[in-house]
Amino acid sequence: GAVVSQHPSWVICKSGTSVKIECRSLDFQATTMFWYRQFPKQSLMLMATSNEGSKATYEQGVEKDKFLINHASLTLSTLTVTSAHPEDSSFYICSARGTYTEAFFGQGTRLTVV
């Protein structure tokens, strides 16, 4: 089946630095990718949707300047958390869908900002 890979699985960064999370579709072309965030003991909430070659569409309340999403190719999307702060510590998950495929989810990335 289709595989979506996220990297890294976990990352610790210092407050004020930026961190990039990659989401790759390994065996299909992902025309659309979705980024989610999970707060402790809660479900995964959609942050943004990105189509290859287009600007991402952000959900209400998500700061586009803090969470930079790039979907420059059909197999890769990146989420960059800029000037990270402890409150950005969370679990981030991507999902990818091809034109004729179902959406599959990555395993997630746990970000801890210290």
Next chain:
Amino acid sequence: SQQGEEDPQALSIQEGENATMNCSYKTSINNLQWYRQNSGRGLVHLILIRSNEREKHSGRLRVTLDTSKKSSSLLITASRAADTASYFCATDAGGSYIPTFGRGTSLIVHP
């Protein structure tokens, strides 16, 4: 709004017992997926069931889908302490639809 809603929110059972959790959704879907998440860890894909399927098995897992009731169930048979985790259903209607997760069921299996 959340598409999938798992029920119950929390489930506590003894090792060896069966655990059943349900997921209800609101709109028509192409498929529904179940995931497991251990505390503080990533998502583990369990089963994908498509809208034209009614039941799928994988080891001790059994998933059913009732599209007329817009619901799915996940049954874990002969549960083990290692099954302790949160379980989420994710629905996908394809096209421009945004796949969504339910709130999850927290399962605790006591040894």
